[in-house]
Amino acid sequence: MSIRELVEGKARAARAAATELALCPTRLKNEALLQMARGLEEKTPQLLEANRADLKRARTRGHPRAFLDRLTLTDARVEEMAQALRQIAALPDPVGKTLDTWRRPNGIEISRVRVPLGVVGFVYESRPNVTADAAGLCLKSGNAVVLRGGSEAIESNSKIAAVLAKSLEKVGAPADAIQFIENPDRAAVAALLDLPRHLDLIIPRGGEEFVRMVAERSRVPVLKHDKGLVHIFVDASADLGMAADLVDNAKTQRPGVCNAVETLLVHRDVAPAFLPAVAARLGAAGVELRGCPRTRALLPSARPARDEDWDTEYLDLILAVKVVDDLAEAIGHIRRHGSGLAEAIVTRDLRQARQFTREVDAAAVLVNASTRLVDGNQFGMGAEMGISTSRLHARGPVGLEELTTIKFVVQGDGQVRE
């Protein structure tokens, strides 16, 4: 069988299962999620064994230690995956929810009702736990999913997916609703992107290059989860203690993720007071600073920032720093260099806050809060597939509701068009 035939076969099976799953009662979907959690717990030894094979191969390929750590499964991490599935079971079912109903002058009554999207292709380069999260979110929202994880975690992901699909079967839910492509060949991804009749949506999650490749090639609609080039602007009126807390948290709490800050913009009036203080604090946390000339006049130890620094998503303990004349310059800089994921202002001035939230165009705009809060769980939306940087369909955290579409239901008594 060719790769294309293999992938198409899985997508077809997913489509058939999706039709069935769309009509599954919430109770059955929740039973399935709880069984998926139990299944992972029961099969922990087999999962760890599969993971050891991935780790062994990764070590021979000389991957760095941080990479190996993220790839590693442990008893505790399997338990976390199971708990995440139980949390998804506890979330409300978005399917069948009536968003609004209105009556027209001719007497017809129109409702907008949430229904599943259909079949979701999820193409990711992440830790093995993402396999269970994505399968759980798709199942709860009534979608079948075709999973294609990174080749480094292929044994772990494949085993996890097999346990999850088996769990569906056990409770009488359509097992074909969770498909996994084991073939490590890149051609399998290309084949998936070329199936607009079988898939309704592709969600790519991974590095910027990878996501761009998927978005450019896909004939299936794509919800992008790509770059986070995130700014914090410290206004002249900012509480400088708060500003230092927010910058520190946004840079160091977890530097390798998309909502970590990459560029700090500081109003010139507070730069002399703020920059030395925040630099000392960030320096103690091991953060390297790269500054504009005005920054370096205040912080001579900072490396000079080059043009490309303003466009670089470091995903590391590095921060670019620029002194700006005013809010307008900050907004202009963000417009040119921001990736539209999350942007923050620290200010005590209501007018500046209002102008920033109105004029800055991003999935999330924050006033006096850390950009690390831009996250489905932190927003109270439950688990997420990722954070969409697309403008269409879903922008920001993609949770259960974002995995649905709507249907208009019209009730009449024989009304016609005049």
Add this chain to the structure above:
Amino acid sequence: MSIRELVEGKARAARAAATELALCPTRLKNEALLQMARGLEEKTPQLLEANRADLKRARTRGHPRAFLDRLTLTDARVEEMAQALRQIAALPDPVGKTLDTWRRPNGIEISRVRVPLGVVGFVYESRPNVTADAAGLCLKSGNAVVLRGGSEAIESNSKIAAVLAKSLEKVGAPADAIQFIENPDRAAVAALLDLPRHLDLIIPRGGEEFVRMVAERSRVPVLKHDKGLVHIFVDASADLGMAADLVDNAKTQRPGVCNAVETLLVHRDVAPAFLPAVAARLGAAGVELRGCPRTRALLPSARPARDEDWDTEYLDLILAVKVVDDLAEAIGHIRRHGSGLAEAIVTRDLRQARQFTREVDAAAVLVNASTRLVDGNQFGMGAEMGISTSRLHARGPVGLEELTTIKFVVQGDGQVRE
């Protein structure tokens, strides 16, 4: 200048205007819409002159009379375009609307706020009035638009677009927000589809082939407005008088549009009573019937339906007719052949109605109402760009709200991620 450079120049200008337009107050946008209406009225003679050039060319190309009629502008039709713009001015501005606000345990307050999509590419093969409708809807929703109408109406469309852009200038709104590509070359469409950095959305509106071509080639996300293969199922419990009214309206009120019915499915128990009655009525209206064998046993004068009839969008006074054993067969037929635009059941049985609305997957599912009612105006959503058959972002009528995306606005007092 190459076609590519020309199109890219217009898209760039639209992007710059979009940034400005996104922040325009509602009052200015409404002033612009009213000025656009006045502008069309004042320039009626010039519009009719441009239209005569299109008509002359169309006649030499031997287009049928119905085509020429649709292409023709008259004083009354220009006045209708102006009135449509005034109606758009009267609709509420979707931009800046807060959809919901909630507070998290840590005290941050999160709002979802509507913002414009950005730059919309509208590629259409329709009557000249669509140019004004589309420009008006995009303007009101804060989006710049790059218009590319069919080559047959190019003089009329170009003149309309010029009058509209001039009107923006007059009231101090960004005139570049309405761009029109006069180049009749197909390469101009191809160039537009290849500008993912400059455009946020492509809306194609036209024949099935045209829309498929756009969707397959586009590197910009596409909201499809394509085929309407619409069914009405007459259940055993139906009020047969109502059923005949609905089928008649859905087939004959305006046969050339996407929400007109193309296939009639009739429960076998009522076929002997219903089919002769409805056939007489449709026959009087000039409708040709193409029936399955069981239909033809009851209506010997009907032509035999071939396999391809079940997949044909006639857009004409032709109706395919099939007798089915039960609701399940009807739903199965719709699943295989429907285009997911609108599907209707005529029934008095609550259980059948519930099963139909739950199990049939379409943008609109109707009970005891004509499929011709599936329309933005009929639904009370105001004017529409068309009816989306995509599942992502917007499904069904695309009005002002569907031309927006959202932004999360987070207000805090120094909250960080723990």
